[in-house]
Amino acid sequence: MVSNFIWIALLQFVGFGLGKITKANMHWYSSLHKSLASPSPKVFPIAWTLLYIMIALAGSFFWKRRHEPAIRPLLKMYSIQLLLNWIWTPIFFEWKLIGLAFFLILSMISINLLIIIRAKKEYFFVTSMMTPYTIWLIFAGYLNFIIWKIN
Numbered sequence: 001m002v003s004n005f006i007w008i009a010l011l012q013f014v015g016f017g018l019g020k021i022t023k024a025n026m027h028w029y030s031s032l033h034k035s036l037a038s039p040s041p042k043v044f045p046i047a048w049t050l051l052y053i054m055i056a057l058a059g060s061f062f063w064k065r066r067h068e069p070a071i072r073p074l075l076k077m078y079s080i081q082l083l084l085n086w087i088w089t090p091i092f093f094e095w096k097l098i099g100l101a102f103f104l105i106l107s108m109i110s111i112n113l114l115i116i117i118r119a120k121k122e123y124f125f126v127t128s129m130m131t132p133y134t135i136w137l138i139f140a141g142y143l144n145f146i147i148w149k150i151n
Contacts, residue, residue, distance in 0.1 A: 003064060007056035015052045018089040019045060025093040035146040037139075051133050055082070058129040070122065074115055081111040098148040105141040109134060 022029075026041065039047075059082070062075040084104050092101035112134040119126040 004057060004060045007060040007063070008053055011052040011056040011059070012049065014086060015048055018086065019048075021089050022093050025096075028096065029093065032147050033150045035143055038143055047136060051136055054129040055085075055133055058126050061123070061126055061129075074119060074123075074126070077111050077115050081108045081115070084108050084111070092144070098144065098151065102141065102144045102148050105137055105144055109137050109141060112137065 022044070029041075059078060062071055062078050065071040066075055084107055088101055088104045088108075091097050091104060112130055116127050116130050116134060119130070
């Protein structure tokens with residue numbers, strides 16, 4: 001239980017910091033042409049708060065079982081996708097490398113799909129935490145792609 005709280009607090013803290021980068025670049029983001037499916041900017045902090053809770057719970061699950069041989073590759077993949085998640089925001093918003101950001105999202109989607117597929121039979125909890133995140137990444141990837149192509 002304490003581990004869950006620590007993971008949630010850590011990811012929310014990182015998310016808050018990434019939100020500051022996003023907020024500092026909202027004028028630029030607002031000037032971009034976007035998909036008609038783009039949600040209101042108010043949706044993103046709510047969605048990411050909920051997603052980071054689920055991502056944190058999956059991370060806590062992996063960490064508690066890190067000594068199990070079957071968990072080790074999942075924890076490595078999880079760690080890689082989390083690092084990619086954290087570097088996406090400065091790449092997109094701060095450095096405005098929209099194309100590179102799109103390929104990062106594709107990488108995150110691929111890794112998360114591997115995690116879901118590998119965890120599906122034995123670790124339903126992980127699958128249930130990572131699936132909404134992966135669906136959101138697919139949507140975010142679509143939004144990123146449209147911004148890249150029409151700007």
